[in-house]
Amino acid sequence: MATVPYFVVLTTYFSYGLLFVIGHLRDFFRSLFYKDRSTAEGYAPLCRDFEDFYTRRLYHRIQDCFNRPIASAPDAWIEVIGRVSRDNNQTLYRTYQNQRCLNLSSYNYLGFAASDEYCTPRVMESLETFSPSTCSTRIDCGTTVIHQELEEMVARFVGKPAAMVYGMGFATNSTTLPALIGKGGLIISDSLNHSSIVAGARGSGAKVQVFQHNTPSHLEQVLREAIAEGQPRTRRPWKKIIVVVEGIYSMEGELCRLSEIVSVTQKYKAYIYLDEAHSIGAIGKTGRGVCEHDGVDPAKIDVMMGTFTKSFGSCGGYIAGSKELITYLKHVSPGHIYATSMSPPAVQQVISALKVILGEDGSDRGARKLAQVRENSNYFRQELRRMGCEVLGDENSPVMPFMLYNPAKIPAFSRECLKRNVAVVTVGFPATPLLLARARVCISASHTKEDLDLGLEVISEVSDMAHLKYFPQMESFSKVKSV
Amino acid sequence: MTMGGMVQNLTESLATMLDAPLADAVVFGFHIDGHFLLETLLVVAIAFLLLQKSYQPQKRPLTEQEVDQLCEEWVPEPLHPPITKEMEYNPPVLESAAGPRTVVNGKSVINLSSTNYLGLIGNSKIKEACNAALEKYGVGSCGPRGFYGTIDVHLDLEAKIAQFLGTPDTILYSYGLATASSAIPAFCKRGDLIIADEGVSWGIQNGLLLSRSTIKYFKHNDISSLEKRLEEVFQEDQRKRKALNRRFIVVEAIYQNSGLMAPLDEIVRLKEKYRFRIFVDESNSIGIFGKNGRGLFEHLNIPVEKIDIIIAAMGNALASVGGFCSGSSKVVDHQRLSGAGYCFSASLPPFLASASIAAVEIIQQDRERQKMLQENVAFLRRNLSEIPGLTLGSDPLSPLVYLYLAKSSGSFAGDNAILQKIVDQMLEKSVLLTLKKRSVLDKCKLPTGIRIAVSASHEKSDLLAVSLSLKEVVQSILSS
Ligand SMILES: Cc1ncc(COP(=O)(O)O)c(C=O)c1O
Numbered sequence: 001m002a003t004v005p006y007f008v009v010l011t012t013y014f015s016y017g018l019l020f021v022i023g024h025l026r027d028f029f030r031s032l033f034y035k036d037r038s039t040a041e042g043y044a045p046l047c048r049d050f051e052d053f054y055t056r057r058l059y060h061r062i063q064d065c066f067n068r069p070i071a072s073a074p075d076a077w078i079e080v081i082g083r084v085s086r087d088n089n090q091t092l093y094r095t096y097q098n099q100r101c102l103n104l105s106s107y108n109y110l111g112f113a114a115s116d117e118y119c120t121p122r123v124m125e126s127l128e129t130f131s132p133s134t135c136s137t138r139i140d141c142g143t144t145v146i147h148q149e150l151e152e153m154v155a156r157f158v159g160k161p162a163a164m165v166y167g168m169g170f171a172t173n174s175t176t177l178p179a180l181i182g183k184g185g186l187i188i189s190d191s192l193n194h195s196s197i198v199a200g201a202r203g204s205g206a207k208v209q210v211f212q213h214n215t216p217s218h219l220e221q222v223l224r225e226a227i228a229e230g231q232p233r234t235r236r237p238w239k240k241i242i243v244v245v246e247g248i249y250s251m252e253g254e255l256c257r258l259s260e261i262v263s264v265t266q267k268y269k270a271y272i273y274l275d276e277a278h279s280i281g282a283i284g285k286t287g288r289g290v291c292e293h294d295g296v297d298p299a300k301i302d303v304m305m306g307t308f309t310k311s312f313g314s315c316g317g318y319i320a321g322s323k324e325l326i327t328y329l330k331h332v333s334p335g336h337i338y339a340t341s342m343s344p345p346a347v348q349q350v351i352s353a354l355k356v357i358l359g360e361d362g363s364d365r366g367a368r369k370l371a372q373v374r375e376n377s378n379y380f381r382q383e384l385r386r387m388g389c390e391v392l393g394d395e396n397s398p399v400m401p402f403m404l405y406n407p408a409k410i411p412a413f414s415r416e417c418l419k420r421n422v423a424v425v426t427v428g429f430p431a432t433p434l435l436l437a438r439a440r441v442c443i444s445a446s447h448t449k450e451d452l453d454l455g456l457e458v459i460s461e462v463s464d465m466a467h468l469k470y471f472p473q474m475e476s477f478s479k480v481k482s483v
Numbered sequence: 484m485t486m487g488g489m490v491q492n493l494t495e496s497l498a499t500m501l502d503a504p505l506a507d508a509v510v511f512g513f514h515i516d517g518h519f520l521l522e523t524l525l526v527v528a529i530a531f532l533l534l535q536k537s538y539q540p541q542k543r544p545l546t547e548q549e550v551d552q553l554c555e556e557w558v559p560e561p562l563h564p565p566i567t568k569e570m571e572y573n574p575p576v577l578e579s580a581a582g583p584r585t586v587v588n589g590k591s592v593i594n595l596s597s598t599n600y601l602g603l604i605g606n607s608k609i610k611e612a613c614n615a616a617l618e619k620y621g622v623g624s625c626g627p628r629g630f631y632g633t634i635d636v637h638l639d640l641e642a643k644i645a646q647f648l649g650t651p652d653t654i655l656y657s658y659g660l661a662t663a664s665s666a667i668p669a670f671c672k673r674g675d676l677i678i679a680d681e682g683v684s685w686g687i688q689n690g691l692l693l694s695r696s697t698i699k700y701f702k703h704n705d706i707s708s709l710e711k712r713l714e715e716v717f718q719e720d721q722r723k724r725k726a727l728n729r730r731f732i733v734v735e736a737i738y739q740n741s742g743l744m745a746p747l748d749e750i751v752r753l754k755e756k757y758r759f760r761i762f763v764d765e766s767n768s769i770g771i772f773g774k775n776g777r778g779l780f781e782h783l784n785i786p787v788e789k790i791d792i793i794i795a796a797m798g799n800a801l802a803s804v805g806g807f808c809s810g811s812s813k814v815v816d817h818q819r820l821s822g823a824g825y826c827f828s829a830s831l832p833p834f835l836a837s838a839s840i841a842a843v844e845i846i847q848q849d850r851e852r853q854k855m856l857q858e859n860v861a862f863l864r865r866n867l868s869e870i871p872g873l874t875l876g877s878d879p880l881s882p883l884v885y886l887y888l889a890k891s892s893g894s895f896a897g898d899n900a901i902l903q904k905i906v907d908q909m910l911e912k913s914v915l916l917t918l919k920k921r922s923v924l925d926k927c928k929l930p931t932g933i934r935i936a937v938s939a940s941h942e943k944s945d946l947l948a949v950s951l952s953l954k955e956v957v958q959s960i961l962s963s
Contacts, residue, residue: 069633133835328566
């Protein structure tokens with residue numbers, strides 16, 4: 001990431017400082033005139049003042065930029081439901097006036113989100129056969145023939161001997177990690193890992209250390225120190241070390257430097273756990289994720305995790321690994337033993353999407369989708385760069401955040417884009433560091449060239465308004481635009 | 484001469500010695516004498532000593548070579564322990580929906596494993612709703628609620644559940660298991676106090692762990708044990724006044740692990756007496772108890788406002804997938820920014836939200852199912868109670884019925900083996916039963932047993948057949 005310009009740092013800190021001071025002033029006056037009676041005598045308040053200060057004084061001002069409801073599939077174009085507030089954004093009401101917007105937000109990388117000529121009929125068939133739910137866990141009577149089929153397909157697709165599926169991606173991480181490691185073990189986690197990994201690591205009872213985001217050299221340093229020093233206090237050697245990384249970091253758009261990281265973990269005998277939530281299906285020539293993209297043999301990855309909520313347009317997650325690993329996890333993982341099994345129509349959706357990706361539907365639609373998302377992403381990223389926006393992330397990644405910095409630009413950018421019928425995601429503190437508020441675009445194979453150009457045009461216009469072009473504009477942008 | 488005298492003498496002579504050359508010296512109007520000098524010297528000496536590093540044994544950092552060697556020598560444990568026979572369990576694979584009868588290995592079997600309490604699996608209204616949703620929205624929502632993953636049916640379902648339960652608001656989670664483990668840490672942090680039943684399911688245990696609060700357990704479904712715990716806390720408060728912390732009692736309405744029913748009315752009385760809040764998991768009671776099917780609180784005539792937080796999984800009576808948390812708007816709003824499984828996970832697939840809406844509507848309109856279920860539970864229990872060698876656990880009203888060995892073999896594994904044999908032989912007789920399984924990560928140490936989930940849609944003749952087969956099988960296995 002480029003260094004943040006001084007002027008931006010100053011104005012950003014100033015903005016937050018102002019919000020903070022005004023927030024506290026308002027809190028002060030509120031405490032003078034208004035007695036909170038929602039907490040009964042003798043009880044501690046459900047949320048303490050300092051815990052929800054951020055919500056009350058910062059978030060509520062701009063909450064219309066988040067949680068915008070839609071009334072359609074999260075496809076290339078969506079129906080955004082209008083909302084109004086009569087109390088300064090404290091509460092929002094639906095207006096039932098929908099607005100058709102270009103969707104640059106959903107993780108619909110391959111365009112399987114909407115109903116699909118191949119998938120939907122099959123999904124409906126499975127709904128007829130299996131109903132929406134098994135009302136049971138995988139080990140009781142929640143395993144159907146299609147659950148088995150999906151597990152075999154996933155294993156084949158990612159190139160591992162076996163796989164198991166869960167009904168939720170978040171729970172895949174949060175229930176698998178505790179099954180793999182516990183007291184006496186060490187988890188070394190990328191500093192920007194997803195909250196589900198954090199939940200799993202915390203729930204495991206193992207020690208957790210972080211290494212600098214996507215920096216193999218720092219990982220090596222952390223590993224060396226950890227092994228040399230052993231467990232804290234007792235100095236016993238660690239039972240095992242698991243390094244957890246993601247394929248694509250969803251707030252950075254960056255691809256994992258997998259081959260370098262794998263050579264480090266192999267050198268130090270640490271296990272590697274790769275979360276391909278965003279990368280599976282989205283990158284690699286045949287959609288096999290960051291392993292394929294980076295030319296890493298999947299055999300070198302001990303635990304491969306991924307989700308079906310993104311590229312496959314369904315829900316749930318998977319773990320792939322050796323046969324023994326999967327047998328063991330099926331015996332121990334609470335997500336397998338205690339959770340309702342994945343909904344059968346959702347299972348069928350993934351099977352059908354995988355068939356399309358693998359070309360087993362008898363068409364080349366899958367290959368075209370894969371090529372399309374790559375082409376779309378690279379085009380969009382290049383144009384954003386040319387515009388002078390500060391775009392993060394790597395080539396080929398369909399996720400591209402670009403920097404807003406100042407907190408005031410979060411609502412400005414989001415609202416102005418929405419006014420022009422473009423739905424983009426904006427994120428600020430606490431999801432990102434204080435200084436590094438950003439907007440994020442997710443590109444889909446279902447975006448047409450016209451869609452992308454329209455999106456670029458709007459972003460360019462709004463970026464001019466909000467002074468987001470932190471870098472000098474490149475000549476060719478206007479040229480390309482006018483073609 | 485005493486020691487004190489000697490020191491005094493010494494300082495006095497020192498003072499006169501030092502006084503002599505400086506006698507009458509005045510700096511900035513300040514009279515400087517020996518006293519002053521001595522004190523300055525002392526201050527300097529103390530400062531000097533303070534600035535010295537405290538004694539530390541020489542610590543030489545490891546050299547690179549030594550670190551290399553340590554890394555070389557380190558032998559990690561394998562990623563997982565060796566695979567044992569017990570781990571290689573193959574669950575039944577269903578070839579049709581998990582309704583009251585299902586197909587396993589090409590054979591139609593009576594299914595007593597699915598928590599399809601109200602018989603809504605296969606319901607045509609629900610399927611219609613799903614089909615319409617699939618056509619309109621596709622399958623997945625492709626994003627978390629915050630980032631355009633909120634679909635109108637999510638809002639409709641939240642409103643529907645709130646209206647159904649009579650609470651101000653409801654928040655949806657995309658998975659039942661993630662509901663408790665997100666909702667509890669949203670409110671309880673380090674320093675807060677939770678008193679929980681020792682029989683709570685793993686999802687709640689995980690939530691308790693992630694909250695980092697102080698956790699105390701009381702004996703499973705034992706109200707006097709709960710009161711004792713509360714009293715202990717009260718006594719400690721009397722001894723040591725501390726800042727007010729948040730306090731919760733965490734229970735399940737019908738325990739997943741035992742089928743017992745929590746005496747919720749008594750617990751509510753206690754929680755008010757001791758000023759705790761209460762968190763109830765109604766997963767196995769929503770749609771099943773109460774005049775309107777709202778759950779155990781309604782069955783026991785407890786006003787819903789008295790339950791601070793209600794959670795439930797939708798994978799049981801509602802025959803869908805996902806979970807929700809219901810309560811005051813403060814309870815709900817707070818989770819929308821701090822429920823980890825809400826903020827950082829894709830939202831519930833819209834067709835499942837539609838399925839749940841349809842299910843709640845059916846529950847509201849059709850009170851017959853609830854009656855049928857209670858009839859079936861009573862009928863099955865009557866028949867099962869006569870089986871020698873097994874005892875009936877669980878509450879008489881619970882749709883989850885537990886069967887335990889009357890005479891334990893003495894070990895968990897031993898009991899498990901016997902019960903598994905029973906379950907396997909029952910499958911040969913076309914009855915799908917399940918043995919309660921426990922993960923090694925689960926802290927709940929309740930005994931193992933056969934778990935039967937009764938459904939409103941079970942035929943009486945099927946239930947009778949199950950009891951008769953079970954009697955035979957148990958007899959043959961226990962006698963051998
Ligand atoms: C890296 C990573 N892991 C796991 C998840 C959770 O997946 P799901 O949305 O299916 O719960 C996400 C999704 O946001 C993710 O980005």
